[in-house]
Amino acid sequence: MTMIKLAVAEAPINKRTKQPGLSPGTPVFVGERKVDEVRIHVMDYDKQRLDEYFETSLEECARLKAFDSVTWINISGIHDVEMIIELGETFGLHPLTLEDIVNTTQRPKAEDFDDYIFMALKLLQYDTVNNTIETEHASLILGHGYVLTFLEDSQDMFDTVRERLRQGKGRMRGLGADYLCYALADAMVDHYFTALEQFGDYIEILDEAILDSPQAQHMQEIHRLKREAIRVRKAVWPLREEVSYLDKIDSPLITPQTRLFLRDLYDHIIQSIDMVEGYRDILGSLHDTCLSTVSNRMNEIMKVLTIIATIFIPLTFIVGVYGMNFANMPELRWGWGYFLVWGLMILIVLGMMIQFKRRGWW
Template sequence: MGRSNSSRSIRRRRARTVGRGIKAGLAPGTMVFVGERKCERARLDILDYNAEQLSEAKDVDLNQCFEQALADNSVTWINVNGIHDLALIESLGQHFGLHPMTLEDLVNTTQRPKVEEFDHYLLVVMKMMEFERSSASISIEHISLIVGQNVVLSFLEDEGDVFDSVRERIRKGKGRIRHLSADYLAYALMDTVVDHYFRAIEQIGDRIEEIDDKILEDPSPNDIQDIHYLKRDVLSLRKAAWPCRELISAIEKGASPVLSASTRVYWRDLYDHSIQVIDMVETYRDILGGMHDTYLSSLSNRMNEVMKTLTIISSIFIPLTFIAGVYGMNFENMPELRWRLGYHGALAVMFTIGVGLLIYFRRRRWL
């Protein structure tokens, strides 16, 4: 089924990138928010835990955030919702000793996914994706992680994220997350992001099957628009997945002091997941490339069927029209003009010719 006009209008709208031109000529490390503001104000949420205890606070102030992150016997996860607040980001950077170039990357939503190692922390930049059924499209959000010895800072554009499953594991103490260090928490967050790549790809695959079946049965002009939108979504996934493979490989092979040897195996597993994502993206990219040709072929076959039917009808009526034209001239000396059964005879001849042509076309398998 083709999607509604309202859904198409939603998908035609592209996010307006704000601030890109302002950066021109500024010194490296200058903080300029590049992107679209998606929430009214920035908010800080904290999860602090170890194997025995857990504390959680939402919408806290900076002082409480700094005090919570001082404990050495626990892992602190600070989630920042809204990276448009440059003063807040700068205060966090000063407290945790973040490099100015890191702060610049945190507020630049157009930054390509990457990983950078510093003396006491690791910077990871990724793209978080979810498939929105309302508009049948993929929503993309910029996400950055700062991984320290006992702290992880996550920076998001908006309040919504895909980390509810990780929070639930921490609250209920499921798995190893409460017993391992901050780098395992970073792995869990990145693994969740990659898992949602799989979900987005699966939704795209279902949509591709629907459109493919419709193209073969009843192609319409709306199908070519749907194919174009899916191509754009797959391209967005590809842009996010390819650098993701590189950054995970760099983390797995890196020698950052914030990464423990016990988590190496998990990074290798995450690298395998990223390879699977890329393989699926490339497969669907090839399928979409062929669907355009399939659409044109279906239209051509449908037109050929229509033209064949019209040609057969025309072929049948051409001799009948000829007979009717001859006997419709009404010349006075036409020999058959005075026949009593001339009208019925002419109809019988025309009927016989029409049936004969139908039988001939069917024997030739033209019908």
């Protein structure tokens, strides 16, 4: 029997807590605080060198911004609104951008502000304990010679990009900030495939468990997974428009060489969308399969009970006849009457069972 662990409760969903009536562009943190302190990690590089700074300050970020090299500033933790505002003043970010950075419920999108390009995305990571796909808010800003990334916590997904920069192999160190921005977005989308594949594996396990022995909890799990798929769809679908927008805008921040890679990223996003839609269809059919399996199991039980009841109908009739209290029933005083009745009932049972077997009812 295939065993699965059903999630006890769904992952908490961030709710919008921003006070109504605030003026547009007012940064207010919306979401769940996931780190105690905001950490800033910086990588400054060109073809010949790479400088890496851990636990740096905003003053150091402002100093590195003035160089001709490519500067990647990663901020882990977006709950410190004052720090985000100060960083926005340093890099000349629009108040609407700052508002979207600290709002974890922001829909994925891309906006061109002439001096920089803002991208809001969602990170996907599969939780093997609760069998859920966790979504986190992420923001990317592409400017002249720099890239800013904002994450909710320190468990980011950019380690592969960092290793490529440290090793200095390939085209990473030789291209500009726009290629770095593409590489970071591509790393996020690659994690989409990992999370979605694990999600699909769990659906297959659930499918086998339903076919093996359907339970009432399986229906609840299917409904939970369908809600998970809808939530993931909301995180993935807007990326198609976002990347398509980046490929079409006339911005000097994105070179023609990088646009080719953006088209490849667009194809990857389409593949992830197809996976999400496929899993939604599978969950829909799995719901019908579960209902059909339960119905078939109930039909089998009812068939057995019907056969038993049908066998006992003539036996009940015979016993009822000879259970009447008439004084002149001839068989009552016959010495072989009791054995005759038993023999008759046994013959009826055997005859009915043979007929059921021939007709394929049993």
